[in-house]
Amino acid sequence: MRKLLMGMLAVALVGVLPARAADDAAIKEKAAVCAGCHGESGISQTENIPSLAGQPDQYIQWQLVFFRAGSRKNEQMQPIVEGLSNEDIRSLGAYFAALTPPKAPPQDDNPDLSKKGAQAAVGRRCASCHTDSFAGTKAVARIADQREEYLVKALHDYKSSKRVGGGQAVMADVAYPLSDEEIEALAHYLAHL
Known part of the structure; x- marks a missing residue:
C-alpha cells in the first residue's frame, strides 16, 4: 500500500x-x-522610482x-x-x-541629518506601523534603505493628499504636519539605515 x-x-x-x-x-x-x-532584481536605479x-x-x-x-x-x-x-x-x-532588499550606502554622508530624521521617526511613531527595523510587514511598506528622493516624493504626495488609497489616510495624517526640513531629514535617515 x-x-x-x-x-x-x-x-x-x-x-x-x-x-x-x-x-x-x-x-x-x-x-x-x-x-x-x-531595476534588475527589484532595486531601482531611477530617480523617484521605488x-x-x-x-x-x-x-x-x-x-x-x-x-x-x-x-x-x-x-x-x-x-x-x-x-x-x-x-x-x-x-x-x-x-x-x-528578492534581497537594497542595502544602504556604506557611509552616511550627513549623519547630523540622519539624527534629525531619527528624531522625526520617533516623534511620528513610524515604527508602530513600519516595524522597529522599518522593514514593513504584511500590507505596510518597507521604507528602510529605500531611495531617498523617492521617500521625499512619497511623503510630499501623502502630505498633499495626492497619494491616496487603502490605509494611506494614516500616512496623510502623519505627513501633513511634517515640515519640508523634517521630510528631508526623515527620508535621509530611512535611506541610510
Whole structure:
C-alpha cells in the first residue's frame, strides 16, 4: 500500500512540476517588465522610482490593486497593471518579497541629518506601523534603505493628499504636519539605515 501511495505521489508531482516551472517562467516574464523602471532584481536605479525587492508581499499586492483600480494613479503604471489578473498580482507580490532588499550606502554622508530624521521617526511613531527595523510587514511598506528622493516624493504626495488609497489616510495624517526640513531629514535617515 505504501509503494502505491508513493507511486501516486510521484506521478502527481511530475504533473505539477512542469506547470510550476511554467508559472515561474511566466511570472519572471511579467516581472521583467517591472525591471525597466524598478531595476534588475527589484532595486531601482531611477530617480523617484521605488525599489520593490524585499517589500512585503501584501504591500506589493495592494499597491498593484490600487493602481489597477485607479485609486492610485501613475501614467506609467496604469497601462501595465490593467492586464494583470489577481493571480498575477499574487505572484508578483511573492516574487518581489522574496528578492534581497537594497542595502544602504556604506557611509552616511550627513549623519547630523540622519539624527534629525531619527528624531522625526520617533516623534511620528513610524515604527508602530513600519516595524522597529522599518522593514514593513504584511500590507505596510518597507521604507528602510529605500531611495531617498523617492521617500521625499512619497511623503510630499501623502502630505498633499495626492497619494491616496487603502490605509494611506494614516500616512496623510502623519505627513501633513511634517515640515519640508523634517521630510528631508526623515527620508535621509530611512535611506541610510
